Amino acid sequence: MKARYNIAPTQPIAAVRANENSGNRELAIFSWGLVPFWAKEPSIAHQLLNARSETAAVKPAFRGPMRHHRCLIPADGFYEWKAIGGQKQPYYIRRPDHEPFYFAGLFDHWGSPDGSEIESATILTTAANDFMTPIHKRMPVIIPESQYDRWLDPKVQQPAKLADLLRPAPEDFFIRKPVTPLVNSVRNDMPECIMPTVEPPSPPNQLGFGF
DNA sequence: CCAGACGTTGTT
DNA sequence: GTCTGG
DNA sequence: CCAGACGTTGTT
């Protein structure tokens, strides 16, 4: 299996879920961007790349999956773009020790009238912690190892029993590195995408030009 | 009742 | 500006 | 998320 450096929405992602019969953990491949079972068109996936953890339990697209279709999506890093003026600077965010971690995810199963099927997933987000705030106002929810079982447990269905997991990661969980804008194009899926570049200049802090 | 949406991020 | 595709 | 398209008629 080839390593990926730039996974785009609608592309395949690996995940762990509880088998619906045995309850045992199993590997699944989902396309990124949720296609709810009731969707008329799979193109809705583009609007459902992320789910706000604060409201997922009551949103039509996420309510069912939040109760019955939770998963863990492994990664060893992700990108966020920092807006600097009109520009966007991409950052690669990973653990200091390069170890992988798991996003909190939701999945669903969609069947079209013509018989084709899509298994898809979305990533829950929460407020940025102090570490992430300079880059972005939101961040993905990370599930710690001690909580994998609870997050995947199909018997746990009440939102209140999961709310304590939907928190920003600890401040020292991640480090970040500015990276090349190569990552801006989904055509560029290569190791260079995660190679650190020089820190970009700080945005000007002088105000009052009166535009 | 039926029709239409069902979402997030970021920017102004 | 907004939508679609990857 | 960003990049790239954004359209029709007619022909293969």
Added chain:
DNA sequence: GTCTGG
């Protein structure tokens, strides 16, 4: 399928 808006 379920909720919201009219």
